Amino acid sequence: xxxxxxxxxxxxxxxxxxxxxxxxxxxxxxxxxxxxxxxxxxxxxxxxxxxxxxxxxxxxxxxxxxxxxxxxxxxxxxxxxxxxxxxxxxxxxxxxxxxxxxxxxxxxxxxxxxxxxxxxxxxxxxxxxxxxxxxxxxxxxxxxxxxxxxxxxxxxxxxxxxxxxxxxxxxxxxxxxxxxxxxxxxxxxxxxxxxxxxxxxxxxxxxxxxxxxxxxxxxxxxxxxxxxxxxxxxxxxxxxxxxxxxxxxxxxxxxxxxxxxxxxxxxxxxxxxxxxxxxxxxxxxxxxxxxxxxxxxxxxxxxxxxxxxxxxxxxxxxxxxxxxxxxxxxxxxxxxxxxxxxxxxxxxxxxxxxxxxxxxxxxxxxx
Numbered sequence: 001x002x003x004x005x006x007x008x009x010x011x012x013x014x015x016x017x018x019x020x021x022x023x024x025x026x027x028x029x030x031x032x033x034x035x036x037x038x039x040x041x042x043x044x045x046x047x048x049x050x051x052x053x054x055x056x057x058x059x060x061x062x063x064x065x066x067x068x069x070x071x072x073x074x075x076x077x078x079x080x081x082x083x084x085x086x087x088x089x090x091x092x093x094x095x096x097x098x099x100x101x102x103x104x105x106x107x108x109x110x111x112x113x114x115x116x117x118x119x120x121x122x123x124x125x126x127x128x129x130x131x132x133x134x135x136x137x138x139x140x141x142x143x144x145x146x147x148x149x150x151x152x153x154x155x156x157x158x159x160x161x162x163x164x165x166x167x168x169x170x171x172x173x174x175x176x177x178x179x180x181x182x183x184x185x186x187x188x189x190x191x192x193x194x195x196x197x198x199x200x201x202x203x204x205x206x207x208x209x210x211x212x213x214x215x216x217x218x219x220x221x222x223x224x225x226x227x228x229x230x231x232x233x234x235x236x237x238x239x240x241x242x243x244x245x246x247x248x249x250x251x252x253x254x255x256x257x258x259x260x261x262x263x264x265x266x267x268x269x270x271x272x273x274x275x276x277x278x279x280x281x282x283x284x285x286x287x288x289x290x291x292x293x294x295x296x297x298x299x300x301x302x303x304x305x306x307x308x309x310x311x312x313x314x315x316x317x318x319x320x321x322x323x324x325x326x327x328x329x330x331x332x333x334x335x336x337x338x339x340x341x342x343x344x345x346x347x348x349x350x351x352x353x354x355x356x357x358x359x360x361x362x363x364x365x366x367x
Contacts, residue, residue, distance in 0.1 A: 003343035004249040008256070011335035014355045015328055018129055018335075030131040031122070031331075032324035038118035040330050112151055117144025119214065123222050126334055129354040146227030147218060158206050165198045211250075215337040219351065238344055249340055253333070260329050271322050278318070282311045 019028060120140035125131040137144075169191050216238070217231035224230065239246055285307045293300025338351045 002248050003245055003340055004252040007249075007336055007339040007343060008252070010339045010352075011332055014126075014335045014339070014352065015332045017355055018126065018331060019328055027131050028327065029324060030133060031125055032320060032327050034118055034122050034125060034131060034133060035327060035330060036320060036323055037114060038122040039115040040119070040122060040334075109148075109152070113144065113148040116147035116151060117141060119147065119218065120144050120222055123219060123334065123338075126331060126338070127222075127351050127354065140222075143221050143227065146221065146229075147213075150213065150228040154206065154209065158202070161202055162199065165195050165202065169195055216341055219338055219341055223351070242344055245344060253336070256333070256336070260332075264326060264329065267322065267325060271318070274318060275315075278311075278314055282307065285311075 117137055117140055120143050121133060121136040124136045124140065172191065212235065213228065213232070216235045217228055219231075220226075220234050221228055221231035224234075226234075286304070289300055289304045289307055292303050342351055
């Protein structure tokens with residue numbers, strides 16, 4: 001018997017019970033916050049600068065050659081000033097660059113740890129039908145740290161393999177340039193194509209490992225005392241004994257993802273439609289800020305900072321609310337993985353205790 005298709009109905013039932021038995025907007029919004037910080041959903045701008053704009057630079061009056069000459073002298077002086085500044089302050093520049101890199105790495109590691117632990121909070125919220133952010137975060141710190149170490153290790157391995165894939169092309173191109181040889185563009189393109197294909201295969205493999213980790217290894221880790229390595233050991237045993245079940249699960253999951261994509265596309269279009277007037281309002285405010293800056297630079301800078309912060313906050317709030325609209329879809333896929341894992345392990349993990357008929361009444365008062 002194949003469990004993947006049977007798990008769909010049960011996952012849908014638990015999703016409906018979680019959100020609507022009883023309905024709690026507070027719990028819905030709290031879970032949305034947990035989902036965002038847990039990386040359950042991963043989420044640019046642009047402008048144009050035409051050739052006509054470029055050709056008009058420096059041409060407000062006078063001769064073209066004169067304007068070009070003056071611009072060239074200005075650019076040359078600016079470059080010389082930068083070179084002088086670099087020579088005189090090279091130690092300070094390297095120090096600032098080093099501190100910036102260290103801060104960036106530290107913040108990146110902190111965010112990765114928070115996301116790892118919050119994913120366990122997300123799983124626990126679904127299993128217990130109750131969202132307790134701080135308490136659940138404290139309870140899952142150790143398991144979150146295990147997932148954090150796993151994620152860091154996987155990123156390092158991915159980065160090293162990526163360098164190995166593209167390093168021969170870089171060395172080959174470097175040698176051609178230094179030896180003043182004519183670059184064989186076709187040989188270079190064929191080598192690059194092979195490396196690019198290898199890179200795509202690498203992405204597919206790592207995404208599959210990531211999916212196995214979050215679908216199965218994390219719930220196994222959550223249900224026991226072992227970390228992610230222990231979860232993976234159990235998962236490998238399940239994969240060896242049930243390869244067909246796992247393969248069919250991912251076939252069904254891909255089909256479900258395509259199906260839900262047709263639902264989410266219209267919602268995404270609505271999101272874009274809502275963003276358009278916000279952007280237009282922001283442009284109007286920035287025009288006002290520019291007018292203030294002409295009158296008073298300090299007032300203009302303060303107004304610009306305020307408008308920018310308000311614009312960012314508006315984008316974040318609307319994005320969060322739309323994530324909450326999408327949330328039942330993401331919860332369904334989490335339940336789908338949990339239900340399938342229960343069936344695969346003959347329900348020893350008991351993820352569905354809070355959703356059994358005899359236990360439903362005690363959860364009616366939860367918010």
